[in-house]
Structure formats: C-alpha cells, structure tokens
Amino acid sequence: MAAGLPGGRELGALVGWEREAVLAVSTSGSTGSPKVVLLSAAALIASAEATHARLGGAGTWLLALPTTHIAGVQVLVRSVVAGTEPGVMDLAAGFRASGFATAARTVLATPGPHYTALVPTQLARLVATEGPGLAAIRAFDAVLIGGAATPPSLLHRAREAGVNVVTTYGMSETAGGCVYDGHPLDGVKIRLDTRGRVEIAGPTLALGYQGGEPFGEWFRTGDLGRITTGGTLEITGRADDVIISGGENVSPQEVERVLAAQPGVHEVCVVGVPDDEWGQAVVAAVVPVDPDDRPDPDVLRQAVHDAVGRFAMPKRVVFLGQLPTRGPGKVDRAAVARSFG
Structure with a gap:
C-alpha cells in the first residue's frame, strides 16, 4: 500500500493495525456506500495457497477481470505465489468471447494446470454459442465463478458444455472467494448467527475497514444462508434485500x-x-x-x-x-x- 490511500489518507496517518496492510481495495458498493478494505500480505497469500490446494496445485492463470476489484487482484497474487506469468486479457473494448480465446491461447500453451476467474455475465457470453470462446474455456482445468450469484441454469449449461466451473463465495473482506462449491477453503470457518447471517473466520480475513475498528475473529457478512447436513453452505439472499x-x-x-x-x-x-x-x-x-x-x-x-x-x-x-x-x-x-x- 503506497502513500496515497482511497479517501485521501496518507500512510503516516495510519494507526497500529492498519500499518500491516499491503493492499487497500474498495468494495463494490452494490448494497450501500463503498468501503475501503485493508488486507495483509498474510491474508492474500493464505487465500492463494488455499485456492491452489483446493484446485489441485499451482498453475498458470488468465486475468480476465479488472484489478480494481479483489477477484482480479487475486489472480495476480496467485500467479506470484505460483511463480508463473499470468496471461492478461485486454478489456479496453469490453469482454468478448473472441478476445478471451486469443488471450487464453498463450496461457493454455504453458505446462501444468490452467485456471481463470470470471463473473457470471462473462461465463454466459462464452457458453452462449459454439465457437473459439467456448473451446478455450473448456480447456481450463478450473474456472472460478464469483462476484455475483450464478443462475443454476447457467451453471447447468456450462457444465453440460464441458466447462469445469467452480462456484466461489467471498468478498473483499475475506480476500476474495473463501468458500468453493459450498465448502470452505482449508483454514476457513463458517457459521450462521441467530438471524441466519453468514459469519466467516480464518487466515484470509482482512484486517478491517480504513478508518474503522479492526475486525475480530469473526466477520459478519450481510448474506443470509443455510448449512446443509452435508456441511454445504447455501446462500439464500441478502439480509437487507x-x-x-x-x-x-x-x-x-x-x-x-x-x-x-x-x-x-x-x-x-x-x-x-x-x-x-x-x-x-x-x-x-x-x-x-x-x-x-x-x-x-x-x-x-x-x-x-x-x-x-x-x-x-x-x-x-x-x-x-x-x-x-x-x-x-x-x-x-x-x-x-x-x-x-
């Protein structure tokens, strides 16, 4: 984290726990005013290592998301942890299946596993029709999908088309996705409060919000959920929706x-x-x-x-x-x- 922080604060003005932060990232503000989340190197690395452990090992990543959000940042962090050079898709003209296919070509030519992360809208465009975009996405060992709820019909369509989709749940406050296909990553703990709101703890948790108090052991999300008898977390909605x-x-x-x-x-x-x-x-x-x-x-x-x-x-x-x-x-x-x- 450099001298200029979102909100105009300077590095010298940070207090104790805030100085441990290496990344300041804004939340999307989709359900309220955006906040600035402060993340430590330990949380980012723990998330990357747990992701690789869940997917089957470190690999080469394709960045197809903006790095102004945690999902895009984590593609870069995972690449650093893996010691691999990520492919980068040019998003200047928006997301197109042809552009994805072109960017994927270099990544898929490298040895080892190949991964990417997308939001549901991008996945929908890739599986809409047969073509180079669908052919490319099929070749990835895992495609992380997050950032928004994924319609079950889209998941079914993608998997029927041969895409290895892994759904993720998480947020900036948890260094990105920390629950994959309904099950927490190694070290991550989940529980529900008395209202059914999802609470998360573990090594991927952020330090806190800029200008606020540090997070405790558990972070209470704004999401409602249920945990099945098999231990699968299902998100049922937003508490404020x-x-x-x-x-x-x-x-x-x-x-x-x-x-x-x-x-x-x-x-x-x-x-x-x-x-x-x-x-x-x-x-x-x-x-x-x-x-x-x-x-x-x-x-x-x-x-x-x-x-x-x-x-x-x-x-x-x-x-x-x-x-x-x-x-x-x-x-x-x-x-x-x-x-x-």
Whole structure:
C-alpha cells in the first residue's frame, strides 16, 4: 500500500493495525456506500495457497477481470505465489468471447494446470454459442465463478458444455472467494448467527475497514444462508434485500431462482418498490433469451405462485436488454428499481 490511500489518507496517518496492510481495495458498493478494505500480505497469500490446494496445485492463470476489484487482484497474487506469468486479457473494448480465446491461447500453451476467474455475465457470453470462446474455456482445468450469484441454469449449461466451473463465495473482506462449491477453503470457518447471517473466520480475513475498528475473529457478512447436513453452505439472499409486501417477507433471491428456471429467461432481478397498498410491491426485471420471443409474464407470475406462494408473485414484470451492473458483475438493484419509475 503506497502513500496515497482511497479517501485521501496518507500512510503516516495510519494507526497500529492498519500499518500491516499491503493492499487497500474498495468494495463494490452494490448494497450501500463503498468501503475501503485493508488486507495483509498474510491474508492474500493464505487465500492463494488455499485456492491452489483446493484446485489441485499451482498453475498458470488468465486475468480476465479488472484489478480494481479483489477477484482480479487475486489472480495476480496467485500467479506470484505460483511463480508463473499470468496471461492478461485486454478489456479496453469490453469482454468478448473472441478476445478471451486469443488471450487464453498463450496461457493454455504453458505446462501444468490452467485456471481463470470470471463473473457470471462473462461465463454466459462464452457458453452462449459454439465457437473459439467456448473451446478455450473448456480447456481450463478450473474456472472460478464469483462476484455475483450464478443462475443454476447457467451453471447447468456450462457444465453440460464441458466447462469445469467452480462456484466461489467471498468478498473483499475475506480476500476474495473463501468458500468453493459450498465448502470452505482449508483454514476457513463458517457459521450462521441467530438471524441466519453468514459469519466467516480464518487466515484470509482482512484486517478491517480504513478508518474503522479492526475486525475480530469473526466477520459478519450481510448474506443470509443455510448449512446443509452435508456441511454445504447455501446462500439464500441478502439480509437487507428482504421485501415486506402486505406484511409478508419475500426473499427476492427465492423468486429469482424460480423465474430463472423458466423457459426463455436469460437473467432476472427481483426488487421491491414503494406501493401505497402493499407497502412494497414485488417486481421483476427479466432479460429474455430471445428479445423477439419473450416469455409470457402471466406464466412467469404463475410459476412463482406455484413454487413460493401468491404473496411473492411479481406485481409487474418488465423486459430489459440487460441488467444494470456495478462492481465485478454485481447487479445494481437500485438501478433496477428505478427502471420501474
């Protein structure tokens, strides 16, 4: 961490524990004001080593994410720890399957395992059609997917296409992904508090937020989850995303899972908007697979009725060309809500 920190603080102004930091990274701010997370070298290295241990050994990485976010930074850290030269995709013109294939060519020519990390939107573009992008992604030994919830239909499609997808859960505060395919990396511990919020401890935990107090042993996330009898962590939503409509608590993620499984739905985001009658009305923004052949809104609403209940049915469904995002592929829920006027 150099003399200039986000927020204008200088290195000399840092206190005790903050001086251990080697990296200051901003959160995406997708659910509130961005914060600056301070990470130690020990946390970054622990994350990289645990990742390699889980995937089957150190290898060569392709950087296809911006390094302004922890997921991109960690590709570089893992490369340093592995002693390999990462491939770097040119993202100046945006993410394209052809550009990914070109950047992957050099990486895949090196000996040993080959890895990359993507957000769901990037994976969706690569598996959309047969071509060099899909051929390239199939050749990687593991493709880490994180930064946002991945629709089950996309995971199924990618795995059916021969892509070795590994889902990751984590955040800047945990030095990136620390739970792979629902199971913590070595040394990482997870638990749920009395409200069902996910708490995380272990060597990958950040020091704390810039200008705040240091983290303790456990970091309480804003995510709700459950742990299955087999020890698998399943994220069920955000604690601050719950929609209260007509006195009923509605989990937008639960409604999204139902809608995303319907024919003709590519992506979906469910939010609550102010409503004089209901307090909050459940509404859904849907990106169709084919803009010229949209699914019937009434069919979508009925699917939610049957799977979740009448109280969770979207009062309105709008169709968008794409969902607005911020950060590393996270859906901007505030922007989605504004689309309903």
